[in-house]
Amino acid sequence: MLTLTTFRSVPPFAAGYVRDLRVRWALEEAGLPYELRLLDFQDAALPAYRKEQPFSQIPMxxxxxxxxxxxxxxxxHLAQRCPLLLPQDAHARAQVTVWMFAALNSVEPYLAELVTLNLFHGDEDWAAGARPAAEEMVRKRLRDLDDWLEGRGWLAGEFSAADILMTTVLRLLDGMELVERHDRLRAYRDRCMDRPAFGKALADQLALYGQAPRAA
Amino acid sequence: MLTLTTFRSVPPFAAGYVRDLRVRWALEEAGLPYELRLLDFQDAALPAYRKEQPFSQIPMxxxxxxxxxxxxxxxxHLAQRCPLLLPQDAHARAQVTVWMFAALNSVEPYLAELVTLNLFHGDEDWAAGARPAAEEMVRKRLRDLDDWLEGRGWLAGEFSAADILMTTVLRLLDGMELVERHDRLRAYRDRCMDRPAFGKALADQLALYGQAPRAA
Structure with a gap:
């Protein structure tokens, strides 16, 4: 049995965006059933959990x-059992791996920095000064992605685990009208989110946090 | 033959810290010979290179x-051919993979943000306001790592590709006296840097940029 650890409750703004969504989505694509292990937020910092997860984060x-x-x-790990998420061919597999790391190391850090600035420091005097440089890096990455998607339906060949990671990264910008400036990128994100496995994963996360599924 | 793409020249402060160092180090550990393909900085933004590397980055x-x-x-990719970098046992291999992603997604973004703030925005008025929150995240991650290293010589079992990534991430903080506040973490970083393969990789990068190897 597979057991996914996530938080028992989160602030309302985080519902639908908790990082277990990536794992839920992959599990749905792979058709793998799983159980939840629910962690109280304050317990994430306790030594017992930090022995498993040194940064007090979910998911596990x-x-x-x-x-x-x-x-x-x-x-x-999941993709290695599921050719839909990671192709068997060594060449194709390497390209998917490239894009998994790209989502997490070349794109997410800049998007997360901008979102953190707005969400947690928006009222501080220095945030207005910090924002232009943070936004410029985000805009550059979005342009780069939009260019890459010319003539491509997915990041690397067929739909893969890389698209799951990139879509959940792009969703960090929801409501900021930045992805929406790029036609190919917006269409790509929406194509990923139209997958039934994404819809199921999102509805399950929202249900856990007491929210109804959102209209498309 | 393996060919590593990196920049033909970099500003003096970057010599010894260019991201090809990770790959050079892994290649030395694996005993794999390689050639260099040198890219002029301004060519990284040209369409020809962006078809290969959409973010205009090195290494390739x-x-x-x-x-x-x-x-x-x-x-x-390299580690999959070299058991020294990635163990064969599935369980041990998964733990190394965890720590490879941890270095790049849970540690590097915060360290890079602080370094970017100091290096590129240090003279701007807002930087002084932004620094405390950026430093606090870095301190938290360093504490978490220092705690994890209690009773451990390496991040996951034996020395692995995860230690290469984490060491090059920690080196972003060189000169800032932050890693040095944590005895285990400093000793870990130094243990990694004492490896002959690291010394060779660093000397080769410095030689390319016209600098002599540094004294230990």
Whole structure:
């Protein structure tokens, strides 16, 4: 049995955006059933949990006696059992891996920095000064992605685990009208989110946090 | 033959810290010979290079007809041929993968944000306001790592590709006296840097940029 660890409750703004969504989506694509292990937010900082997850983060995935953290590593682990998420051909597999790391190391950090600035420091005097440089990096990455998607339906060949990671990264910008400036990128994100496995994963996360599924 | 793409020249402050170092180090550990392909900085933004590397970044690695970018993906690719970098046992391998993603997604973004703030925005008025929150996240991650290293010589079992990534991430803070506040973490970083393969990789990068090897 697979057991996914996530928070028992989150602030309303986070519902639908908790990082277990990536893992839920991959599990749905792979058709793998799973159980939840719910963690109280304050318990994440306790020594017992930090022995498993040194950064007090979720998600974690338990697969038999294997305990994994880092959403990228969890997706890679799941993808290795599911050719839909990671092709068998070595060449194609390497390209998907490239884009998994690209989502997490070349795109997410800049988007997360901008979102953190707006969400947690928006009222501070210095935030207005910090914003232009943060936004410029985000705009550059979005342009780069939009260019890459010319003539491509997915990041690397067919739909893969890389698209799951990139879509959940792009969703960090929801409501900011930045992705929407790029036609190919917006269409790509929406194509990913139209997948039934994404819809199921999102509805399940929202249900846990007491919210109804959102209209498309 | 393996071909590593990096910049032909970099500003003096970057010599010894260019991200090809991770790949050079892994190649030295694996005993794999390689050639360099040198890219002029301004050519990284040209369409020809962006077709290979959409974010105009280095390093890239060409292995036969396979072209890879993202240092994490390149290390994972190399590690799959070298048990010293990634153990064969599935359980141990998964833990190394966890720590490869942890270095790149849970640690590097915060360290890079602080370094960017100091290096590129240090003279701007808002930087003084932004620094405390950026430093606090870095301190938290360093504390978490220091705690994890209690009773451990390496991040996950034996020395692995995860230690290469984490050491090059920690080196972003060189000169800031932050890693040095944590005895285990400093000793860990120094243990990694004492490896002959690191010394060779660093000397080779410095030589390319016209600098002599540094004294230990």
């Amino acid at each position: 995935l338990q697969d038999g006696d294997l305990r994994l953290f880092e959403s990228g590593a969890i997706l890679l | 690695l060409q292995d036969g007809d396979l072209r890879l970018f993202e240092s994490g993906a390149i290390l994972l």
